[in-house]
Amino acid sequence: MRSTTFEGALAYDPEAEEANVTPLPVARICPRPPPSSWASISMDCLARTGYEVTLCDPLAESGALAQVIGERKALLVTTPTVDRVHGSAIRRALAKTDAVSMLVLNAREESKSMDLVHAVCAEALARGINRRGLLVSFGGGVCSDIVTLAASLIRRGVGHVRIPTTLIGQIDAGIGLKGAVNFCGKKSFVGCFHPPEQVLIDSSLLRTLPPRFLISGLAEAFKMGIGRDESLFALLARRSRDLVESGFADEAAREVLQRSIWSMLDELRKNPYEDQSYERLVDFGHTFSPALEAALDFRIHHGEAVAIDIALSSTIASCLGLLDNDGWEEIVGALEAASLPISSPRLDLELGRSALTEACRHRGGSMNLVVPSAVGHATFLRRREELADPVLIEAIDRIAARAGAGK
Amino acid sequence: MRSTTFEGALAYDPEAEEANVTPLPVARICPRPPPSSWASISMDCLARTGYEVTLCDPLAESGALAQVIGERKALLVTTPTVDRVHGSAIRRALAKTDAVSMLVLNAREESKSMDLVHAVCAEALARGINRRGLLVSFGGGVCSDIVTLAASLIRRGVGHVRIPTTLIGQIDAGIGLKGAVNFCGKKSFVGCFHPPEQVLIDSSLLRTLPPRFLISGLAEAFKMGIGRDESLFALLARRSRDLVESGFADEAAREVLQRSIWSMLDELRKNPYEDQSYERLVDFGHTFSPALEAALDFRIHHGEAVAIDIALSSTIASCLGLLDNDGWEEIVGALEAASLPISSPRLDLELGRSALTEACRHRGGSMNLVVPSAVGHATFLRRREELADPVLIEAIDRIAARAGAGK
Numbered sequence: 001m002r003s004t005t006f007e008g009a010l011a012y013d014p015e016a017e018e019a020n021v022t023p024l025p026v027a028r029i030c031p032r033p034p035p036s037s038w039a040s041i042s043m044d045c046l047a048r049t050g051y052e053v054t055l056c057d058p059l060a061e062s063g064a065l066a067q068v069i070g071e072r073k074a075l076l077v078t079t080p081t082v083d084r085v086h087g088s089a090i091r092r093a094l095a096k097t098d099a100v101s102m103l104v105l106n107a108r109e110e111s112k113s114m115d116l117v118h119a120v121c122a123e124a125l126a127r128g129i130n131r132r133g134l135l136v137s138f139g140g141g142v143c144s145d146i147v148t149l150a151a152s153l154i155r156r157g158v159g160h161v162r163i164p165t166t167l168i169g170q171i172d173a174g175i176g177l178k179g180a181v182n183f184c185g186k187k188s189f190v191g192c193f194h195p196p197e198q199v200l201i202d203s204s205l206l207r208t209l210p211p212r213f214l215i216s217g218l219a220e221a222f223k224m225g226i227g228r229d230e231s232l233f234a235l236l237a238r239r240s241r242d243l244v245e246s247g248f249a250d251e252a253a254r255e256v257l258q259r260s261i262w263s264m265l266d267e268l269r270k271n272p273y274e275d276q277s278y279e280r281l282v283d284f285g286h287t288f289s290p291a292l293e294a295a296l297d298f299r300i301h302h303g304e305a306v307a308i309d310i311a312l313s314s315t316i317a318s319c320l321g322l323l324d325n326d327g328w329e330e331i332v333g334a335l336e337a338a339s340l341p342i343s344s345p346r347l348d349l350e351l352g353r354s355a356l357t358e359a360c361r362h363r364g365g366s367m368n369l370v371v372p373s374a375v376g377h378a379t380f381l382r383r384r385e386e387l388a389d390p391v392l393i394e395a396i397d398r399i400a401a402r403a404g405a406g407k
Numbered sequence: 408m409r410s411t412t413f414e415g416a417l418a419y420d421p422e423a424e425e426a427n428v429t430p431l432p433v434a435r436i437c438p439r440p441p442p443s444s445w446a447s448i449s450m451d452c453l454a455r456t457g458y459e460v461t462l463c464d465p466l467a468e469s470g471a472l473a474q475v476i477g478e479r480k481a482l483l484v485t486t487p488t489v490d491r492v493h494g495s496a497i498r499r500a501l502a503k504t505d506a507v508s509m510l511v512l513n514a515r516e517e518s519k520s521m522d523l524v525h526a527v528c529a530e531a532l533a534r535g536i537n538r539r540g541l542l543v544s545f546g547g548g549v550c551s552d553i554v555t556l557a558a559s560l561i562r563r564g565v566g567h568v569r570i571p572t573t574l575i576g577q578i579d580a581g582i583g584l585k586g587a588v589n590f591c592g593k594k595s596f597v598g599c600f601h602p603p604e605q606v607l608i609d610s611s612l613l614r615t616l617p618p619r620f621l622i623s624g625l626a627e628a629f630k631m632g633i634g635r636d637e638s639l640f641a642l643l644a645r646r647s648r649d650l651v652e653s654g655f656a657d658e659a660a661r662e663v664l665q666r667s668i669w670s671m672l673d674e675l676r677k678n679p680y681e682d683q684s685y686e687r688l689v690d691f692g693h694t695f696s697p698a699l700e701a702a703l704d705f706r707i708h709h710g711e712a713v714a715i716d717i718a719l720s721s722t723i724a725s726c727l728g729l730l731d732n733d734g735w736e737e738i739v740g741a742l743e744a745a746s747l748p749i750s751s752p753r754l755d756l757e758l759g760r761s762a763l764t765e766a767c768r769h770r771g772g773s774m775n776l777v778v779p780s781a782v783g784h785a786t787f788l789r790r791r792e793e794l795a796d797p798v799l800i801e802a803i804d805r806i807a808a809r810a811g812a813g814k
Contacts, residue, residue, distance in 0.1 A: 034669035045679035047454035262441035272452035
């Protein structure tokens with residue numbers, strides 16, 4: 001017999017019952033007939049994804065993590081330091097579920113490699129994480145980089161949730177779509193875009209961070225303040241010391257987090273996969289800094305290198321007459337007041353030039369150096385020719401002199 | 408000075424010229440102001456991608472490959488066998504460009520691992536493939552799996568083009584979005600969805616394939632014919648021997664390719680990232696076959712295992728009264744006429760049961776066994792309970808008896 005079928009619904013088939021089997025739901029599959037002949041077919045594939053960044057302070061009591069995980073099997077990945085400091089809080093947050101296992105991974109920037117990604121994948125396999133399973137990263141940028149990439153690979157992509165434990169993680173690295181590791185000595189050469197399901201922000205996790213980590217994290221907040229949010233900048237200029245001294249328990253902390261996160265997401269939204277434009281405001285502070293970090297063998301914090309880049313880029317804008325002296329003074333003064341470095345002896349013409357060459361290569365042939373035109377406003381130097389060596393030398397010398405004077 | 412800025416356009420700044428610098432294009436960046444306070448922000452990220460599957464026969468003379476590559480730096484990855492048989496043709500197709508380097512990778516199903524993916528990434532790094540660079544896979548499913556995954560990882564995703572050299576590649580594995588490799592003994596445990604830019608189909612590449620490869624490739628065409636295209640099935644039932652004997656140079660070849668590819672893409676289109684539904688018609692023939700391939704240590708061709716799965720699934724449909732006897736006879740007879748196997752001594756109740764358990768795990772808890780309800784029409788057995796052991800045993804025995812009788 002041929003089963004009775006109709007579209008999009010279930011059919012009850014009496015003959016099936018006569019044959020002594022359970023009645024079967026049968027759905028019609030409606031194929032589109034092929035054209036009589038074709039030479040080329042276009043295939044559209046739209047991926048609809050999205051995620052939420054949620055403030056849940058304090059995480060251990062909020063129930064947010066258990067709620068996100070729900071009934072799913074999950075693997076939580078963390079680092080030894082985070083486990084030591086916050087392990088008991090996270091175990092408390094997960095007390096009511098036994099579907100979560102934990103992997104403590106000794107992950108550091110210099111060892112951020114595919115080996116660690118594979119370690120996460122192997123653990124997920126051993127724990128029986130299926131396509132509906134979940135990874136959770138509980139740590140800083142290195143931890144979330146590794147977990148994001150592992151989640152993108154496991155069974156062609158499982159969900160992941162991030163709980164950033166550093167300021168940079170909470171306002172920058174942890175709230176985007178990206179993950180990457182170093183490969184054959186090349187920083188972030190292999191990676192992915194794999195949006196998380198949720199990012200849970202608990203600012204009380206910042207309380208135990210050493211001041212240097214908080215200060216360097218502020219550089220990413222300054223990036224957004226100088227680049228697009230005057231109020232955020234004003235808040236930072238006024239309160240950065242209080243924020244650091246209180247471990248972000250200061251009353252300004254919530255607004256700094258909210259404004260920084262909002263700005264970051266608002267920028268990402270325009271170009272989440274970086275395929276719409278090579279002009280990205282979030283590249284502010286990220287043109288000279290990668291070369292500087294590499295030259296210093298990562299003995300400098302990422303945020304410190306970003307602050308130096310912001311200071312140099314602002315000085316370039318000033319030398320080119322794009323930023324007035326008051327604006328330059330405000331920016332550089334606020335970075336100094338936050339105890340951020342504004343210059344490095346290692347940042348010379350040669351390093352600057354090679355950083356710009358790499359930026360051009362990375363940005364589709366355009367330099368796209370982001371420079372402030374005022375506090376809260378930025379613009380792009382698009383072509384390499386727009387930044388001649390004499391200007392670069394002048395800017396490097398001027399910011400070095402300022403740094404020297406400040407000592 | 409503060410630069411004059413206006414939206415979405417370039418500004419000419421006379422003061423900049425006075426300062427003896429090139430006038431700079433300055434674009435206003437318009438941030439959305441943050442809400443005064445928030446607890447959760449939603450971030451939407453839509454990925455717009457698409458690709459084309461193009462018939463270009465013969466590739467070496469069509470100019471299609473050189474045109475796709477354009478001015479970009481590319482790395483073409485192939486296997487020793489394909490290089491031996493088609494290497495000169497591909498070099499001819501690329502004679503006019505020197506931006507393409509070639510990597511011959513000894514890739515086989517059993518060695519399809521992250522090591523090979525890393526080898527491609529390392530070569531891409533050595534060759535200076537940038538974000539606009541391109542990978543080209545020139546080979547069968549294993550080659551395109553490795554290249555797809557490498558392309559998804561390199562600099563968080565570079566473009567890739569596929570030139571499938573097997574029938575399965577041209578109508579199935581090579582025209583989808585997926586790539587995967589084996590990991591810690593688990594088949595396809597790590598992988599990605601990373602749509603190619605183009606798939607170039609040259610049926611003349613099939614002429615040199617050993618008959619067994621063509622025959623097993625036909626199983627994927629049968630999958631589509633039985634599942635949703637009666638005309639394709641009729642063509643296969645009538646012409647499969649001619650197609651194999653002529654090395655797909657037969658006049659029916661183009662229509663078989665066109666109808667198979669059309670059907671596959673039409674199915675993929677509904678659910679390109681497999682996140683919309685666990686009911687996939689293209690899973691027809693792919694429920695028992697993975698377990699069978701594994702049990703036989705991959706000494707069976709993928710297409711042969713698919714044919715056995717199709718025969719068993721059709722027999723299950725027949726046992727359940729979902730497929731009438733004429734339909735069953737047509738399907739099984741056509742597989743036999745194409746010299747495809749319909750049964751294996753290794754496929755017993757135990758293997759069948761464990762395959763169904765694995766399918767349920769893989770398909771979000773539902774069995775979703777695809778079974779034909781007539782030639783050209785399929786339906787799903789959704790719940791595991793819909794296929795009781797006695798029915799499975801009866802179907803296994805009946806198809807084994809038929810296979811025995813045919814010998």
